[in-house]
Amino acid sequence: MFTPFELKNVTFPNRIVMPPMCMYSATEDGHVTNWHRVHYGTRAVGGVGLIILEATAVEKRGRLSNHCLGIWDDEHVQGLRELVELGQEHGSVMGIQIAHGGRKSWGEELVAPSSLAFPDKGIPRALSKQEIKDVVENWRQGARRAHEAGFDVLQLHGAHGYLIHEFLSPLSNERTDEYGGSLENRMRFLLEIIAAVQKEWPEDKPLSVRLSATDYLEGGLTILDTVQIAQTLKEHGVDLIDVSSGGLLPASFKLGPGYQVPLAEAVKAGADIATITVGLITQPELVQEILLSGRADFVALGRELLRNPYWVLEAKADETIWPWQYHRAIKGI
Template sequence: MSLLLSPLTLRGTTFRNRVWLAPMCQYSAADDGLPTDWHLAHLGARAVGGFGLVLTEAAAVVPEGRISPQDVGIWNDEQVTAWRRITDFIRARGAHSGIQLAHAGRKASTYRPFGEGRGSVPTTDGGWTAVGPTGDAFPGYAAPHELTEAEILAVPGQFADATRRALAAGFDVVEVHAAHGYLLHQFLSPLSNTRTDRWGGDLAGRAQLLLDTVDAVRAVLPEQDPLLVRVSATDWTDGGLTGDDTATVAGWLREHGVDLVDVSTGGNVLADIPVGPGYQVPFARQVRDTGIAAGAVGMITTPHQAEKVLTGGDADVVLLGRPALFDPSWPLRAARELGDDTPVLAHEPGSPDARIVEGQPTGWVPQYGRGSWG
């Protein structure tokens, strides 16, 4: 068996493999943050295609935490119902479902990238006033409202309430989004957090909101449910967050009950990023070396490359974004290319269409009563 396609257990949850779907914004929600048939098709196809964990896009914990007016959310019960049919479908196909809980902070209320506009959406066009650690704006966006201490203190509770709804919606995993220049990353980075109170200053002060949020989420999650955190390991800019900083924070996250750190980079300021195959993998290794499980992401495109990331000890899982868009059945193709003859679990045992495929060519899955290639 390849390591890539071997199971991984975090707390009381065993994932069927180590190929996970990375969160990807779809900007396709219905009114009031509701996921739609688009999300069922997008996420469900990857569950059918063999991914071990299917993570949603950033789901806002409050309406003003959306990146755009077309983002999904998890702040009301109607959203819970809409998400439930998606998690039920994912589970019936043998995958686990995870939700990425997010607050966009100063990068909220922006136009989606579909040619409708650029920068911040004005209130006259359905936008709202964004918030941040300070009143400093992300380049090209409107200035945010600087959060008061009382408003900061409310943030962990917002994530906790969203976690309760995520559990009611049937999600198996929660990921706290602290990357890509969104609110929790804004507090972590010295480039966006120049506060002088207990929420700013040194790394410990800047990490306080993230740790408080993790504590609030962990307190709601059942003991057996894994908790992930996505981080941007570096700002790619002098004076910004560094890999060493993130390794330190990863150690704190482990002490606060986080089970895996999903390691990305950038997004908080404009930067010249040296993009290339596996360019973020060394940061995952740096996090993993602190003793916590790590996920690697970023231009990991081929099965052999992904396998090498894991066998080399750089990460415990790989998360795929664009490759999963190009090929929803990437894990099944990986099994064929890696020569892995492990039986393919097409659907969850006990579901009406459950079958464990034995003795078939790797990548073969039953569809509509006949064999076909995944």
């Protein structure tokens, strides 16, 4: 857990990741607030190796709520830069997840590959080919701003039933043009985004994609598809796959500590690419088991880090890892 890891020009001080988690605390126009400064700053003081900022919208209509962070305007860069500086100053590698909610967005204008609704949401409008080009361009601009803000890692949100995932899954993509049909065609939108962001995101900084490795539904994406997608992403210069699951449509599946680890393991083995695993992981022993057996390269703790920002410090036997300002609270120092 405490063995550093290198990807491109970035050295991660440990293997613990704070995964992207929406805080619904931005201003209505997508700007950073004091909540974010305290929230992310505290996890950096708490020793988290990689902090990935919550889903941050590349288009205003692609927000998941009216209080999500935005990266659709140059005006957003300054607030994001402050978060990067706060995190880096306290030793964390800083990443950002950029996102478009597609048919699961908040608000009036829902767009998607096809006019197929998510339950309890409006019917989305299928994007025209020209609109797809425009959306891809907005991902490119988002990547430019993420670089300008100084982030170390860029993650594209390709999971949980949002726009990229909607293109990938046959259950939400019924297009008959070159963006639908075969897996190769359904991947086209994501690959065009990757090519576009690579024009802005420097080659020496890691590029990550978060995927839902399975839809848990008949006719949906399977882990075999995801291994193939990960192989292709690797060929196109992606460095790190964050392996999540589900979210496209309601589905039932078994939950338990580390329930998504076998999915990360399959992606890592099948595509020979670095992975993050996530999902109901709370115990240091499980983290160690996952890492030592090579089932994933990083372990993300979501809700556990919301409950306990000092999880990493508590997990280390060496108490001198605590910030000196807190030493009077630590026995034995």
